[in-house]
Amino acid sequence: MLGELAKPVMYLTGVGPKKSELYEKLGVKTVYDLLYHFPRYYIDMNEPQVIRDAPLNEQVVLKGRVVRKLPEGNIRRGLTVYKAIFTDDTADLTIVIYNAGFMFKALEVGHEYFLVGKLTGNMIRREINSPQIYPADAEPVQPVYRLTEGITQNQLRLNMRTALDSLGGFIYEPLPADVVREQGLCSLNYALQNIHYPTDMHTLELAKNRLVFDELLTLALGMLMMKSRSREKAGCPMGAESIDEYYSALPFELTNGQKDAINDCICDMQKDYPMNRLVQGDVGSGKTAVAAGAAYFAYKNGFQTALMAPTEILAGQHYETLKGFLEPLGVKVVLLTGSLTPKKKEKVKSDIAAGEYHVIVGTHALVQASTEFRRLGLVITDEQHRFGVEQRALLAGKGDNPHKLVMSATPIPRTLALMIYGDLDISVLKELPKGRQPVETYAVTGKLRERAFGYVKQYIEEGRQAYIVCPMIEESDSDLRDVKSYAKEISEGVFSEYRVGLLHGRLSADSKEKVMKKFKAHELDILVSTTVVEVGVDVPNAAVMIIENADRFGLSQLHQLRGRVGRGEHKSTCILITDNPTEEVVQRLKILSKSHDGFEISQEDLKLRGPGDFFGSRQHGLPKMKIADMSQDMEILVKAQETAKEILCKDPQLDKGKNRGLRELVEQLFEQDIAND
Numbered sequence: 001m002l003g004e005l006a007k008p009v010m011y012l013t014g015v016g017p018k019k020s021e022l023y024e025k026l027g028v029k030t031v032y033d034l035l036y037h038f039p040r041y042y043i044d045m046n047e048p049q050v051i052r053d054a055p056l057n058e059q060v061v062l063k064g065r066v067v068r069k070l071p072e073g074n075i076r077r078g079l080t081v082y083k084a085i086f087t088d089d090t091a092d093l094t095i096v097i098y099n100a101g102f103m104f105k106a107l108e109v110g111h112e113y114f115l116v117g118k119l120t121g122n123m124i125r126r127e128i129n130s131p132q133i134y135p136a137d138a139e140p141v142q143p144v145y146r147l148t149e150g151i152t153q154n155q156l157r158l159n160m161r162t163a164l165d166s167l168g169g170f171i172y173e174p175l176p177a178d179v180v181r182e183q184g185l186c187s188l189n190y191a192l193q194n195i196h197y198p199t200d201m202h203t204l205e206l207a208k209n210r211l212v213f214d215e216l217l218t219l220a221l222g223m224l225m226m227k228s229r230s231r232e233k234a235g236c237p238m239g240a241e242s243i244d245e246y247y248s249a250l251p252f253e254l255t256n257g258q259k260d261a262i263n264d265c266i267c268d269m270q271k272d273y274p275m276n277r278l279v280q281g282d283v284g285s286g287k288t289a290v291a292a293g294a295a296y297f298a299y300k301n302g303f304q305t306a307l308m309a310p311t312e313i314l315a316g317q318h319y320e321t322l323k324g325f326l327e328p329l330g331v332k333v334v335l336l337t338g339s340l341t342p343k344k345k346e347k348v349k350s351d352i353a354a355g356e357y358h359v360i361v362g363t364h365a366l367v368q369a370s371t372e373f374r375r376l377g378l379v380i381t382d383e384q385h386r387f388g389v390e391q392r393a394l395l396a397g398k399g400d401n402p403h404k405l406v407m408s409a410t411p412i413p414r415t416l417a418l419m420i421y422g423d424l425d426i427s428v429l430k431e432l433p434k435g436r437q438p439v440e441t442y443a444v445t446g447k448l449r450e451r452a453f454g455y456v457k458q459y460i461e462e463g464r465q466a467y468i469v470c471p472m473i474e475e476s477d478s479d480l481r482d483v484k485s486y487a488k489e490i491s492e493g494v495f496s497e498y499r500v501g502l503l504h505g506r507l508s509a510d511s512k513e514k515v516m517k518k519f520k521a522h523e524l525d526i527l528v529s530t531t532v533v534e535v536g537v538d539v540p541n542a543a544v545m546i547i548e549n550a551d552r553f554g555l556s557q558l559h560q561l562r563g564r565v566g567r568g569e570h571k572s573t574c575i576l577i578t579d580n581p582t583e584e585v586v587q588r589l590k591i592l593s594k595s596h597d598g599f600e601i602s603q604e605d606l607k608l609r610g611p612g613d614f615f616g617s618r619q620h621g622l623p624k625m626k627i628a629d630m631s632q633d634m635e636i637l638v639k640a641q642e643t644a645k646e647i648l649c650k651d652p653q654l655d656k657g658k659n660r661g662l663r664e665l666v667e668q669l670f671e672q673d674i675a676n677d
């Protein structure tokens with residue numbers, strides 16, 4: 001299908017072997033890769049500003065002519081400055097170029113140019129330093145690409161032009177004609193020409209829409225095909241056992257959401273293909289009780305359950321919780337982590353293989369090839385976005401195609417969740433357990449730290465516990481707080497009469513576990529910690545949290561951190577301290593004082609910080625997107641999903657001739673992902 005496009009870039013006129021090595025650093029090996037190396041942004045010269053009105057100290061686009069070139073000056077050795085006077089008849093300015101004599105020489109008096117750069121000086125004497133200069137007949141929208149050392153913007157543009165021209169206007173169209181028509185898309189040929197060299201912003205929009213649609217459609221097809229493939233295989237169908245005794249043994253009444261989610265699982269696990277379900281719930285919504293219910297159902301049916309957590313701390317905690325819920329009912333629970341001694345590990349593993357344990361909780365050690373199960377029926381993963389699709393598949397490969405349950409607190413819109421977890425069904429825990437009060441949240445400057453400490457004291461005196469979170473482990477050159485010196489300072493100073501513990505990621509797994517155990521058992525009053533407490537740590541008696549350098553964290557992360565308090569019936573407080581109270585920081589932190597809804601907060605975070613890492617595909621284990629941004633391209637995402645469903649409904653394996661191009665796209669996208677890992 002690729003034909004000409006599969007040719008190595010080396011064979012393009014103007015590239016050659018040396019440059020093609022540099023191109024590899026950009027992930028560009030073939031002409032196809034080059035064409036899909038999309039611009040980061042564009043410079044639009046369609047509507048240049050007039051010099052007289054152009055603002056100072058901002059990026060501007062100007063059009064005019066060179067009036068005069070001034071004699072060159074040598075500021076010091078190795079630094080030559082070239083100047084020219086430029087006008088558009090509303091005002092003049094001086095172009096200043098350092099060292100790049102070739103650029104200066106190319107300027108011709110009387111000729112017209114576009115200048116792109118920052119105007120400095122004042123309204124009487126304007127200057128533009130080292131501007132980008134384009135002849136007046138250049139293409140009006142100029143792409144700006146991600147580069148690597150040795151390849152300049154102009155070279156890349158030139159090579160791109162050559163690549164586009166070499167295709168002679170013909171590019172294989174992978175989408176079926178009816179899809180292109182129904183979705184009102186432009187052709188792929190048009191899209192590729194115009195994503196690089198749009199004549200204006202409208203053509204760019206058309207091109208972008210088409211390419212984003214292609215990418216999201218491919219992704220949606222792939223995810224749906226994975227889902228249906230897993231349904232083809234027989235699973236571990238279970239019988240309709242009652243789990244009433246689980247409900248009655250719990251120390252609390254489940255919320256309706258929790259009950260529905262457990263029922264969803266029970267229903268799924270009775271089918272003859274494996275369950276693939278995501279339980280999504282905001283911080284503290286009680287996902288573990290859902291997991292335990294599903295595990296108990298598997299137990300009643302004579303199957304083992306494996307629960308995989310992202311950290312040792314969490315694995316330890318899940319182990320304690322599940323033991324508490326399930327052992328009174330006769331279920332044997334065991335913890336299997338990387339930090340067990342080799343001898344102990346061997347023993348635990350052989351007991352698991354012999355079927356001595358019913359529920360096995362652990363970290364990645366669980367996925368190691370050497371762990372054998374006797375009768376694995378259910379695999380639960382916590383916070384799956386840290387694992388990714390392939391890892392999940394690895395664990396699921398054990399046993400006889402077991403049921404799969406994923407728990408996630410990541411608040412993402414449903415459509416997006418469907419895409420990210422496209423191969424999963426979703427249960428959402430909408431409400432929090434009864435009696436929870438919203439965590440009172442204050443954003444203050446460091447000046448109020450003493451008062452914040454006063455609050456903490458008050459809580460401790462009432463029998464509660466406190467977290468203090470800092471961004472760093474050790475002291476560094478930055479002004480950021482670190483847990484080590486902080487813990488020392490407060491335990492020798494303001495909190496000397498209390499028990500202070502220290503937790504961070506560089507402690508050994510054993511020490512981490514010990515500290516967490518002590519904190520859980522209320523043998524510590526204050527835990528000074530890095531963000532290792534962020535995900536899932538559950539100590540309901542902890543009711544106050546101070547977060548230092550709060551401006552360093554994203555809102556969603558702060559929401560996760562804050563979610564460590566307010567998990568019991570006690571009134572709770574979270575104090576965000578910042579020594580950088582700019583207007584923007586204050587606005588951002590205020591959102592947390594107002595909202596307690598993870599979904600709303602993540603939307604705000606998106607608006608303020610842009611998609612960033614949160615939607616980074618690596619986090620979700622999805623193939624990398626080249627142009628689609630799943631947080632921004634929501635409308636196209638929905639259309640792509642609908643189209644994918646329609647196509648697969650008629651042609652589940654994309655075998656038909658007209659869908660063959662799509663099939664190749666799917667294979668390419670998913671294979672590439674595996675290759676990159």
Ligand SMILES: Nc1ncnc2c1ncn2[C@@H]1O[C@H](COP(=O)(O)OP(=O)(O)OP(=O)(O)O)[C@@H](O)[C@H]1O
Pocket residue numbers: 252253254255258281282283284285286287288289408409433434535536537538540563567
């Ligand atoms: N229905 C309920 N009523 C009262 N308490 C509950 C209920 N369900 C769970 N809990 C308790 O609420 C706390 C939070 O539950 P859990 O740790 O499962 O939350 P989570 O959804 O995993 O949250 P996070 O994403 O923050 O880790 C636990 O102490 C748990 O025992």
